Amino acid sequence: MKEPDRTSRLARIGGALVSGNSRQYGMAIALVAIIVLFQILTGGLLLTPLNVTNLIMQNSYILILAIGMMLVIVTGHIDLSVGSVVAFTGAVSAIMLTSWGLPTVAVVPVALLIGALIGAWQGFWVAYVRVPAFIVTLAGMLIFRGATLAVLGGESVAPLPQSLRDIASGFLPGQGGGPHVPTLLLGALGAAAIVWIQWGTRARSRGYGLPVAPAPVTAATSALTVVAILAFTYVLADYNGLPLVGLLLVALIAGYSFVMRSTTMGRRVYAVGGSEQAAALSGIRTQRTTFWVFVNMGVLSALAGLVFTARLNAATPGAGTMFELDAIAAAFIGGASASGGVGTVVGAVVGALVMGVLNNGMSLIGLGVDWQQLIKGLVLLLAVAFDIYNKRRVNTGPAASAAPRPRGGGADSGPPPLADKARASS
Amino acid sequence: MRQEERRSASRGGPLLSMRDIHKDFPGVRALDGVSLSVGHGRVHALMGENGAGKSTLMKVLSGVHPAGSYTGGILVDGEPCAFSGVADSEDAGIAIIHQELALIPQLSISENVFLGHERARYGVVDWGATHARAHELLRRVGLDENPATPVSALSVGARQLVEIAKALAKRVRLLILDEPTSALNEAESTRLLELLLDLREQGVTCILISHKLGEVVRVCDEITILRDGRAIETLAVERDADGTPSVDEDRIIRGMVGRELDQRHPERIGEIGEVRFEVRDWTVDHPARTGHRVVDGAHLTLRAGEVVGMAGLMGAGRTEFAMSLFGRSYGRHVRGILLKDGVEMATGSVTEAIRGGIAYVPEDRKSLGLVLDDDIRHNTTMAALDRVSARGVLDPGLEAVEASRMSERMRVRSHGATQVVRTLSGGNQQKVVLGKWMFTRPELLILDEPTRGIDVGAKYEIYLIVRQLAAEGACVLLISSELPEILGMCDRIYTMCEGRITGEVPGEGADQETLMRLMTRTGGHP
Numbered sequence: 001m002k003e004p005d006r007t008s009r010l011a012r013i014g015g016a017l018v019s020g021n022s023r024q025y026g027m028a029i030a031l032v033a034i035i036v037l038f039q040i041l042t043g044g045l046l047l048t049p050l051n052v053t054n055l056i057m058q059n060s061y062i063l064i065l066a067i068g069m070m071l072v073i074v075t076g077h078i079d080l081s082v083g084s085v086v087a088f089t090g091a092v093s094a095i096m097l098t099s100w101g102l103p104t105v106a107v108v109p110v111a112l113l114i115g116a117l118i119g120a121w122q123g124f125w126v127a128y129v130r131v132p133a134f135i136v137t138l139a140g141m142l143i144f145r146g147a148t149l150a151v152l153g154g155e156s157v158a159p160l161p162q163s164l165r166d167i168a169s170g171f172l173p174g175q176g177g178g179p180h181v182p183t184l185l186l187g188a189l190g191a192a193a194i195v196w197i198q199w200g201t202r203a204r205s206r207g208y209g210l211p212v213a214p215a216p217v218t219a220a221t222s223a224l225t226v227v228a229i230l231a232f233t234y235v236l237a238d239y240n241g242l243p244l245v246g247l248l249l250v251a252l253i254a255g256y257s258f259v260m261r262s263t264t265m266g267r268r269v270y271a272v273g274g275s276e277q278a279a280a281l282s283g284i285r286t287q288r289t290t291f292w293v294f295v296n297m298g299v300l301s302a303l304a305g306l307v308f309t310a311r312l313n314a315a316t317p318g319a320g321t322m323f324e325l326d327a328i329a330a331a332f333i334g335g336a337s338a339s340g341g342v343g344t345v346v347g348a349v350v351g352a353l354v355m356g357v358l359n360n361g362m363s364l365i366g367l368g369v370d371w372q373q374l375i376k377g378l379v380l381l382l383a384v385a386f387d388i389y390n391k392r393r394v395n396t397g398p399a400a401s402a403a404p405r406p407r408g409g410g411a412d413s414g415p416p417p418l419a420d421k422a423r424a425s426s
Numbered sequence: 427m428r429q430e431e432r433r434s435a436s437r438g439g440p441l442l443s444m445r446d447i448h449k450d451f452p453g454v455r456a457l458d459g460v461s462l463s464v465g466h467g468r469v470h471a472l473m474g475e476n477g478a479g480k481s482t483l484m485k486v487l488s489g490v491h492p493a494g495s496y497t498g499g500i501l502v503d504g505e506p507c508a509f510s511g512v513a514d515s516e517d518a519g520i521a522i523i524h525q526e527l528a529l530i531p532q533l534s535i536s537e538n539v540f541l542g543h544e545r546a547r548y549g550v551v552d553w554g555a556t557h558a559r560a561h562e563l564l565r566r567v568g569l570d571e572n573p574a575t576p577v578s579a580l581s582v583g584a585r586q587l588v589e590i591a592k593a594l595a596k597r598v599r600l601l602i603l604d605e606p607t608s609a610l611n612e613a614e615s616t617r618l619l620e621l622l623l624d625l626r627e628q629g630v631t632c633i634l635i636s637h638k639l640g641e642v643v644r645v646c647d648e649i650t651i652l653r654d655g656r657a658i659e660t661l662a663v664e665r666d667a668d669g670t671p672s673v674d675e676d677r678i679i680r681g682m683v684g685r686e687l688d689q690r691h692p693e694r695i696g697e698i699g700e701v702r703f704e705v706r707d708w709t710v711d712h713p714a715r716t717g718h719r720v721v722d723g724a725h726l727t728l729r730a731g732e733v734v735g736m737a738g739l740m741g742a743g744r745t746e747f748a749m750s751l752f753g754r755s756y757g758r759h760v761r762g763i764l765l766k767d768g769v770e771m772a773t774g775s776v777t778e779a780i781r782g783g784i785a786y787v788p789e790d791r792k793s794l795g796l797v798l799d800d801d802i803r804h805n806t807t808m809a810a811l812d813r814v815s816a817r818g819v820l821d822p823g824l825e826a827v828e829a830s831r832m833s834e835r836m837r838v839r840s841h842g843a844t845q846v847v848r849t850l851s852g853g854n855q856q857k858v859v860l861g862k863w864m865f866t867r868p869e870l871l872i873l874d875e876p877t878r879g880i881d882v883g884a885k886y887e888i889y890l891i892v893r894q895l896a897a898e899g900a901c902v903l904l905i906s907s908e909l910p911e912i913l914g915m916c917d918r919i920y921t922m923c924e925g926r927i928t929g930e931v932p933g934e935g936a937d938q939e940t941l942m943r944l945m946t947r948t949g950g951h952p
Contacts, residue, residue, distance in 0.1 A: 267804070
């Protein structure tokens with residue numbers, strides 16, 4: 001192979017590795033813009049340590065649901081039942097804690113197991129009986145809301161033990177007064193880990209002979225990451241430190257991002273969503289994949305149910321109403337495609353944060369619920385419209401027939417088949 | 427008055443004249459000064475390799491690429507036209523029938539034929555008139571069906587005819603067909619081509635885009651060859667008394683690839699070895715119709731380094747056989763034995779089939795072979811993720827390198843391994859599918875119509891890859907409806923008819939007549 005060919009090929013591979021995530025940047029930039037806007041409108045209230053802590057706690061359960069929902073949407077399905085499942089698992093947990101007097105450490109795994117069973121139930125109908133997920137989960141929405149009412153007898157269960165409430169409102173242990181040292185330490189550790197991954201990736205790419213960003217660029221990226229993380233943890237440390245639920249979220253986001261991006265399991269989920277038939281003929285067990293995605297959604301719904309119940313310090317029959325819509329909106333704002341196969345965990349998180357910051361910011365400046373809903377609706381619509389517009393612009397580029405020919409084309413260079421024939425017949 | 431002028435103009439000049447059309451896409455010149463002239467009542471073929479600019483030219487003509495997005499002039503009957511959309515070109519009597527048919531399966535034939543301009547008064551559909559007119563149009567295209575039949579109940583060939591009826595309903599003068607026969611069997615193709623000749627008698631002019639040289643030479647009056655966005659030449663086809671055309675297939679190929687291609691199928695390299703795979707008594711039932719055997723007691727052997735052909739007409743059960751063999755992806759009650767090196771192989775799932783070294787390149791690459799909205803890289807590694815991962819964790823760098831190495835080996839023309847496969851041409855998509863299966867390092871590669879809808883150059887490249895794989899000792903089972911391809915590539919040929927293997931002939935010395943006779947041998951075993 002000729003040398004210039006090789007370099008250009010490697011450049012193509014490398015360039016492609018770097019790009020490809022560009023869609024997400026749009027929404028991340030929008031998120032920053034919204035934060036800046038409300039920071040100004042609220043006269044600096046938005047980013048006070050107290051409010052940032054509140055933001056995390058207020059949005060924790062939607063973030064948890066959005067992660068699961070993203071997976072469901074990537075496989076080309078939808079889950080309308082998560083709000084009811086949140087209510088049901090919350091209700092059952094509350095009953096176990098209060099009426100049965102079970103300890104929290106026992107109740108949490110049981111609740112998660114119930115979530116898994118609910119997910120398995122719905123996954124069974126969707127994956128194996130092939131009832132459309134919209135129908136199955138619409139039924140689930142009614143079934144589990146009804147079950148919640150039945151379990152609670154139409155009444156709220158409150159108060160709940162402190163051990164459960166800590167899940168939603170607890171903080172990392174540490175001394176009071178002054179910046180919270182464990183939080184800062186954790187931030188520093190996290191920042192170091194990310195920098196280590198960034199440079200490790202770079203080194204591995206180099207190892208394969210792929211082009212990488214120049215060292216100063218990587219250094220600048222790392223520096224920016226470190227500053228962002230330290231600033232964030234410093235703000236948190238200034239109040240009470242990192243909330244426990246914040247730690248849970250960080251673990252979930254990191255874990256699910258890793259699974260979806262870097263494991264064969266994640267790749268299979270994308271393949272099933274992209275084309276179920278092609279995936280099946282590639283040896284991917286598509287039904288099993290779909291089934292487990294729903295099981296996962298059930299577990300995360302149960303987790304969100306625990307967090308929400310703990311935060312409310314009560315299990316109520318109406319808990320979790322409309323949560324499914326918030327989670328779905330977050331996934332779509334974050335760049336998921338309704339036809340499946342496209343979407344990232346980080347995207348869903350950004351989408352949920354956009355909604356969360358809008359909620360919080362609008363409340364701070366005293367906008368009524370009426371306006372809040374209206375604006376959130378418009379944001380959802382415009383975000384998805386913008387995404388579709390962008391995609392169409394990319395797609396109407398060189399059409400299928402007009403792909404450039406790397407060999408330069410032209411009459412004199414001759415088409416490749418002839419060049420090859422010599423090799424074949426020799 | 428205006429009508430008069432039009433008519434007078436029509437007598438002299440051509441029906442369509444496209445002059446010096448230039449069309450650029452970002453970074454690519456798709457059309458580089460193409461001129462095309464099509465006379466009244468002619469069948470005009472447009473030929474060229476994939477990417478030569480045929481489709482782009484037709485999109486310019488039909489208004490898909492609106493006026494202003496290209497330079498150059500379009501004259502219909504001598505009048506300059508600037509179409510800003512498909513509706514405009516339809517008003518001028520130009521209709522295009524795409525490869526992917528644009529019919530709504532749930533609606534009836536009549537409803538489809540008059541979709542968009544229903545026979546209606548004040549918005550109320552006149553069903554009597556609709557059915558009557560539809561019936562008349564169906565007779566014109568030679569389709570004997572009740573106009574109330576839903577399109578979903580029709581075969582692909584019949585649907586094509588409905589598309590043409592739909593175009594006729596719009597009083598089409600210039601009908602553009604983009605590879606109309608690529609999904610049709612021999613009989614349906616013949617019928618369609620005869621219809622084009624009939625329509626020509628009725629004054630409908632046709633532009634035919636096709637990769638099938640034989641049919642082009644058979645029916646066309648002129649052939650314009652495009653290469654790299656330029657119109658290379660226009661050949662007039664004359665036929666003498668016994669119908670022999672003045673232009674032969676090699677002449678067209680020469681124009682398309684720019685040089686003589688004295689050989690359309692590469693020579694076999696390497697030796698044929700021992701029997702590696704053996705299928706015994708393979709029987710498959712139809713998934714819905716109980717008791718209906720789609721494959722009935724098939725028995726065949728495959729040797730190392732051998733390319734084995736499977737010839738048969740549409741519906742003979744070849745695809746069903748292949749898919750059932752590949753992890754029971756088709757049918758019910760799959761029974762029979764698959765031996766690999768004399769040992770029975772598990773065939774219960776696709777995973778097992780892949781693990782056993784079987785790869786299946788499906789007929790329908792767009793829906794079965796590829797995730798169209800994903801890139802070349804991910805599509806390439808999809809069936810062999812183990813090769814680019816360790817303990818379930820992917821190595822993106824390794825994946826990028828491997829995928830682009832494979833895509834280079836398959837000679838995929840792309841911007842790079844992260845190009846989304848939807849944006850590739852048909853031939854390049856097929857090479858990606860082939861690359862995906864080569865990446866699994868198959869010992870038995872089943873190719874189902876691997877060159878359907880693919881141009882001559884890409885076909886040759888695919889043949890080369892098949893030859894190389896065979897030379898490395900793998901077995902190849904080639905299912906194809908194109909007999910020249912079977913004859914040119916295969917060392918041994920099985921024929922199939924109505925789910926049964928009806929014959930086995932050596933590739934050397936076989937001819938189309940023999941195969942055709944075996945392929946139509948219904949009932950009874952050989």
